[in-house]
Amino acid sequence: MLVPLLLILAGFVLVLTGVTLLILGMLRGEKEEVKGGVVLVIGPLPVVFGSDEKTSSILMILAIVLTLLAVILFLLPWWRL
Numbered sequence: 001m002l003v004p005l006l007l008i009l010a011g012f013v014l015v016l017t018g019v020t021l022l023i024l025g026m027l028r029g030e031k032e033e034v035k036g037g038v039v040l041v042i043g044p045l046p047v048v049f050g051s052d053e054k055t056s057s058i059l060m061i062l063a064i065v066l067t068l069l070a071v072i073l074f075l076l077p078w079w080r081l
Helices: 002-028 053-078
Strands: 037-042 045-050
Antiparallel strands (some): 037 045
16 A cells, blocks of 8 residues: 555656756746657557657657557566566
8 A cells, every 4th residue: 555655656756846847947047949749648559749850759769668568568467487
């Protein structure tokens, strides 16, 4: 019962850390180009959106790796090692 609560707490801490870093970055006031993207997983298929080609390529590779990892972890109980 302790592990799920720790994972939830870790998620909240990561989100709050990200928001804090975004706010601090905006307060610095430097005009830099922001690049970003998102991987949206619909069922077993990842959909990638990115602000530029390099970001989209990196996210596409990440999406493929994470999808393969999810499939392996899903099939792991049926494999006999």
